[in-house]
Amino acid sequence: xxxxxxxxxxxxxxxxxxxxxxxxxxxxxxxxxxxxxxxxxxxxxxxxxxxxxxxxxxxxxxxxxxxxxxxxxxxxxxxxxxxxxxxxxxxxxxxxxxxxxxxxxxxxxxxxxxxxxxxxxxxxxxxxxxxxxxxxxxxxxxxxxxxxxxxxxxxxxxxxxxxxxxxxxxxxxxxxxxxxxxxxxxxxxxxxxxxxxx
Amino acid sequence: xxxxxxxxxxxxxxxxxxxxxxxxxxxxxxxxxxxxxxxxxxxxxxxxxxxxxxxxxxxxxxxxxxxxxxxxxxxxxxxxxxxxxxxxxxxxxxx
Numbered sequence: 207x208x209x210x211x212x213x214x215x216x217x218x219x220x221x222x223x224x225x226x227x228x229x230x231x232x233x234x235x236x237x238x239x240x241x242x243x244x245x246x247x248x249x250x251x252x253x254x255x256x257x258x259x260x261x262x263x264x265x266x267x268x269x270x271x272x273x274x275x276x277x278x279x280x281x282x283x284x285x286x287x288x289x290x291x292x293x294x295x296x297x298x299x300x301x302x303x304x305x306x307x308x309x310x311x312x313x314x315x316x317x318x319x320x321x322x323x324x325x326x327x328x329x330x331x332x333x334x335x336x337x338x339x340x341x342x343x344x345x346x347x348x349x350x351x352x353x354x355x356x357x358x359x360x361x362x363x364x365x366x367x368x369x370x371x372x373x374x375x376x377x378x379x380x381x382x383x384x385x386x387x388x389x390x391x392x393x394x395x396x397x398x399x400x401x402x403x404x
Numbered sequence: 405x406x407x408x409x410x411x412x413x414x415x416x417x418x419x420x421x422x423x424x425x426x427x428x429x430x431x432x433x434x435x436x437x438x439x440x441x442x443x444x445x446x447x448x449x450x451x452x453x454x455x456x457x458x459x460x461x462x463x464x465x466x467x468x469x470x471x472x473x474x475x476x477x478x479x480x481x482x483x484x485x486x487x488x489x490x491x492x493x494x495x496x497x498x499x
Contacts, residue, residue, distance in 0.1 A: 397431065398434075
């Protein structure tokens with residue numbers, strides 16, 4: 207697979223190299239395909255039940271959706287900084303940026319837990335409304351991927367702490383970071399579908 | 405933020421992050437329902453495309469025109485915004 211990396215995340219990479227590892231890219235492409243099918247399901251149900259989807263976003267707590275997005279994007283930024291740090295052979299900084307990335311992931315999960323609790327208090331439960339059903343379908347699936355991403359980040363933090371990565375060899379760290387960005391990409395689409403589009 | 409002490413790559417990715425956050429807040433503003441459904445759908449589709457392409461290029465580092473993986477990822481953020489546009493446009497017709 208031909209590959210040319212671009213600045214800044216891959217600015218030091220050579221042409222022809224797959225970032226992270228091929229196995230992780232299979233996982234990422236499967237994840238994005240899975241979400242693409244869900245987006246198609248969203249579009250289908252929006253046509254079949256337009257009233258549910260027109261009034262749906264107003265039922266949700268928009269602020270928590272915005273916070274989730276900002277936290278996810280910020281966490282992704284921290285992940286890039288971790289990659290840049292290990293490339294300049296600063297493992298301590300890379301570990302700290304990864305810990306910050308993980309903190310962002312945990313914050314995302316906590317905000318989501320609070321939002322689900324708010325939903326229950328306000329009657330936003332998945333019965334009789336196709337928008338609400340799609341909301342839980344998309345957000346729970348994404349939540350599972352965030353948990354997988356957090357586990358990957360924990361692994362990368364431990365490996366970085368034990369000096370496993372160097373500027374020349376940090377594929378594992380890069381793979382964990384790339385998976386995190388893929389989860390970020392899915393949320394970039396989910397946020398407007400659920401909280402903005404009517 | 406010690407932005408002046410950052411090197412070129414760090415400064416660039418920091419600016420991209422700020423841009424992504426600004427686009428998110430712009431999306432949230434659209435959710436207030438101040439624009440028509442059709443215009444909201446068009447702006448949302450555009451914002452999703454821009455955010456996706458920024459993450460792919462500057463967060464994931466897939467910038468090369470010859471990168472097949474990069475092409476697939478970029479295609480994703482052309483097709484999905486078109487789907488948003490279609491879904492939103494249909495919503496505007498049906499409402």
